[in-house]
Amino acid sequence: MDKSSKAQKFVQDLIKKRLVKKGAGSEFYKSELPEHIASAVNGAKETAALSLILFIIFDKSGLEFASIRFLLFIFLAVFILYKICQVTLLAWLRLHKLNRIIEDEKYEIEHHRKREKEELEMIYSAKGFSGSLLNDVIDTLMADDNRLLQVMIEEEMGLTLGQFEHPLKQGLFAALGVLFTSLFAIAALTVGAKFEFFILIAIAMIGASSITIKEEKNNISFIIFWNIAALAFLGFAAYFLTEFIQSLR
């Protein structure tokens, strides 16, 4: 195998390794939104879905509206805390994983320089560098450990520096997302009408979804339609499944 094909194969293996490491799904479903905005949007959508499901289950179970209101208020209050804890914890775990990656790469640079140089040569050969230009690029990058570490993290690992949002910030924004939908739900529950509840939950879902339109540059009707359809699907599923289970009792 010639040098250029060797380099191409190396980079392909690298990409495969990255996908396998992170989970292929994350490459396809990874949002372009900043993490804290994504947390807020997901929090809002999850709250809408869960509130709708619980409302339908409680209603089908024969509970009075006042009791349903009481239970949903408790649920929403506790769900905010749950989202803060869940999102923050997941983000901390990811940050720790990223820290471990940096430490491992630093160790590699300090103790296996020759191998790192070979990897760098492969990466830049695959980009089209060759001959003295390739040597100059490699020499320049290898001259500075900080620079080398940054290049290896970005090129070899495919990670981006300076983009991750603090776990607490993500958790707080997740809570804001939940709060956003909760306000709609509470408004409907306070007024005391079922139909208004469904409408306001749908509006909350549309509102949360539309934040993604600008960032992801997706079709507006596509986004709104599918989110509402998903919400409706969940509502109906909860309704009929509750009836089904009740019929078995």
Next chain:
Amino acid sequence: MTKPKAYNFDQFFLSGLEPSVNPFLSQNSQKWGKSLSLKNGLFALFLLLFAHIIATINQPFSYFSLTIIYFLLGTPAILKTSKDIFKINVNINVLMTLAAFLAILIGSPYEGALLLVLFALANALTEQVAFKTKSAIHELNKINPTKVLLLKEDDSTVEKSIKEIAVGDRLLIKAGEIVPLDSVVISGSSSLNLEHLTGEATPVLVKTGDETPSGAKNQEGAFKIKVLKTFNYSTLNTIIRLIQSAQDQKPKIQTFFDSFSKAYALTIIGFTAIFALLMPFFFDLTYFGKEGSFYRALAFLIASSPCALILAVPAAYLSSISSAAKKGIILKGGIILDALASIKKIAFDKTGTLTQSTLKLLSLEKINTATPSSEQDLSQKDALAIAASLEQGAKHPIANAITQAAQEKKLSLPPIENLKVIPGYGVEGELILPKQETKENLKRKTKVFLGHPSYLKADHLLELKKGSVFLFIEKNVFAFQFEEQVKSNLKELIFKLKKMKLYSVMLTGDSKINAQKVAEDLKLDEYYAELKPEDKLKLISKFSHSSPMAMIGDGINDAPALAKATVGISMGQIGSATAVDASDVILIKDNLQVLPWLFKKAYKTQLIVKENILLALSVIVCASLPALLGWIPLWVAVLLHEGGTVLVGLNGLRLLRKN
């Protein structure tokens, strides 16, 4: 298009992966990570106050606030405690966590939450001090250049990492750069500053064939070198390894409080268990129930919790550290104060510590002269004026000394033409001598040279006047000798230190003659000269065996000794990054006059810590025993011992005073 950002990972690793400098986090997000444990503690304190206030209106909501406190602070506390218990290390963490959670069992969740909050705040304050001192430190490995200019076969240069340079590689060293590796000069000449390596302030001439150690600073022109030793074996790396080994071997000083608190925790937990199990045998009590022995024992445990100690002892150290910072002294932790209080001997480096790192003109002597009454016969004043004119534009310790001397004498400097710097040797030029100016037919330019006599093949002069710089004006030869100036008011300082029963020793890499002069001038108890870094380290190890010793220095050559000494004190402004890194105390303003104040502060801090412990213990005994015997309810006991907390806190704050 915005320029891609270059990240510096060194600070991230140096800080111990601190979130506030994590390179993965966006710049906005890094601010979220600053002082996180302190923010957490303060938030919990706010929630606790809120819980107390809201308890009168809505009890369940108050308990909800307490739940948040137990979650935020209790979770890390349990995690730490379980690790300690697993290692069979029963310490104050274990006592505090047990007391905080067992308080819930006996219906005192507020007291439990208060314990958690105080403990968290105390730890957060200690962390803050540690982080601030870490950020003042330069990374140890930064003393070495990381990149070098490698000369290729065609003499073009390419930048390479120092770790990739092999023996035999040729490098280019430009003016102002540090020699990266031990090498030999193959082309060119210059003068090197070895002050931080050897302690000698006078630059050393290097020319083709001379060896140069890594770490030397190139003063003048560029030259080429051939590498003799790789990075791992270089002089600088050897010093780094010496420092690291010295730090590893340094005995870990436990603060008085650390050893006391462990014993205290074991005692209280032990007594709690004894009271819980044995009280029903001696008193008319059941085991369980509101007034049972378990309840009483837990009340004793909570009332004995050392809130006063955990907050007041760090407060004493922090007050001293803050007071020292205002005086221009950085202490790398409260433990250093305990170490300072134990010091019996102080070792001083010479150059830069006891003496100014600049040179002063000591003497100017005529060596050779033209025949008497000749127009060419020049006075010492003329010689000084010519030398100063030659050195006007140079940035060299010798040049500074000569121009300073000429300024003091208010000499007018004759104009020099065709001025030429000969790197490593000196400077030459042409001028019309003063006595020739009046005679038209004798107006001719005379060549003059100031510098090392080997340039004019007159090395024999060095045997006459060792260490001198020579001025050659045709047949006139003048020798300039220089000395280091002792810093002002040091005699009084040494005297004050002697009155405090502190023994003073000087350790220097400079010559015996120079060292003796300084030692006699300052009336030091002992001095050692011509020492290499490893020699200084051996002496410090030897002295430290008999009694705790402080070392004061500023150079790379002092760093291993600074790391090994009981307390290493470095000069912050002129000190090398290595010395600052290896030391425990940094004098930011390079002012040694603060030393007596620092030692007095250390003695006072130790005294106040002991007073606080005594005070806290007295309050705890007065609160916990009556609670155990059921004479006072638990809330009164807790109130009493919180009062004690305030008292010891105020006592600790006395250390904030300037005196």
